[in-house]
Amino acid sequence: MAVTSKRLLLSDIVSFDKIKEIPSNYIRPISQRPNLQDVVHDSIPLIDLHDPNRQHVIDQIGQACRDHGFFQVTNHGVPESTITNMLQIARDFFNLPEEERLKLYSDDLNKTTRVSTSFNVKNEKIASWRDFLGIPCYPIEDYIHEWPTNPPSFRDHAAEYCRSVRVLALELMEVISESLGLDKDYICGQLGKHCQQMALNYYPPCPQPDLTCGLPAHTDMYVITILLQDEVPGLNVMKNGRWIAVDPVPNTFIINIGDQVQVMSNGKYKSVWHRAVVNRDKGRISIPTFYSPSSDAVMGPAPQLVTDDEPALYNQFAYGEYYDKVWNNGLDKSFDTFMSETNNSNDDAPNPSQPFS
Numbered sequence: 001m002a003v004t005s006k007r008l009l010l011s012d013i014v015s016f017d018k019i020k021e022i023p024s025n026y027i028r029p030i031s032q033r034p035n036l037q038d039v040v041h042d043s044i045p046l047i048d049l050h051d052p053n054r055q056h057v058i059d060q061i062g063q064a065c066r067d068h069g070f071f072q073v074t075n076h077g078v079p080e081s082t083i084t085n086m087l088q089i090a091r092d093f094f095n096l097p098e099e100e101r102l103k104l105y106s107d108d109l110n111k112t113t114r115v116s117t118s119f120n121v122k123n124e125k126i127a128s129w130r131d132f133l134g135i136p137c138y139p140i141e142d143y144i145h146e147w148p149t150n151p152p153s154f155r156d157h158a159a160e161y162c163r164s165v166r167v168l169a170l171e172l173m174e175v176i177s178e179s180l181g182l183d184k185d186y187i188c189g190q191l192g193k194h195c196q197q198m199a200l201n202y203y204p205p206c207p208q209p210d211l212t213c214g215l216p217a218h219t220d221m222y223v224i225t226i227l228l229q230d231e232v233p234g235l236n237v238m239k240n241g242r243w244i245a246v247d248p249v250p251n252t253f254i255i256n257i258g259d260q261v262q263v264m265s266n267g268k269y270k271s272v273w274h275r276a277v278v279n280r281d282k283g284r285i286s287i288p289t290f291y292s293p294s295s296d297a298v299m300g301p302a303p304q305l306v307t308d309d310e311p312a313l314y315n316q317f318a319y320g321e322y323y324d325k326v327w328n329n330g331l332d333k334s335f336d337t338f339m340s341e342t343n344n345s346n347d348d349a350p351n352p353s354q355p356f357s
């Protein structure tokens, strides 16, 4: 019999209740199960960000954004020790006693720093196999007082990581702008007050990984995501209708463009479906940094990319409207509301069960 637990965090259900079967609210309908045997082990482009030939970097990133929506970067400027420390404090945080982690527990989406589980426990019918700590990270001075103080080095190491990753985010947005033939400051200039958030995801070992997902298929609602993952595989990216597993490469970041770049690029770049799968034996940590506009920033296709031959695929909208729609509808969101009448593409609003079927 599947267990129902009163514990708030999944990691505590797993470790205290020693479950052999996953609770029924984690079991996905057959059409949404991960079909792990069909996942292909392939890769996404690996790009040296500081190759002395900058035009080559711009071209490779443009190509990766068009073909995959995802790429990996090496030589990215974030020191190895900063990465190691960040992964270590994330592990240490999730190893704290239950009562310590629960001090920051909240299911209130308006709370900026919080520990929670799944995606949005308030409105979802099927739970996802993950716990997370979400923290806002820019400007650091406005938020650092909310961050955990345990492990004791958390604030120092996380602040160092966030500062370094922000430099990388700004550089990537410049290169992506240039790769679209836009001024290098174009994307940064559209975001209003910049927002940077980080999630520390913990996916506990799962006794029935075929029945559930760490995070189901989704695209990212932001501008770009910079993902750090530990040595345990779990990220799957959709390519030509198949899921490919992106296995970890130490000291690299995985970058994906989000929905807002799809809109600004007028559909030239696609914000691609991805998901996190879980495994039987090992817990996994991933740390995405999401870079996004302020809620009043107006998003829409760059005027330079709209022509008679390529009319605007999206209407303008305030980023805040988009953000609310995604959180309220769950990961099963779509661009419909923001599509212009010229946009007949159904790539933008796939049924998230499609990638599974």
Ligand SMILES: O=C(O)CCC(=O)C(=O)O
Binding pocket: 199, 201, 215, 220, 227, 229, 234, 235, 236, 274, 275, 276, 286, 288
């Ligand atoms: O854990 C991963 O590899 C993916 C995380 C992710 O997609 C997210 O947090 O939105």
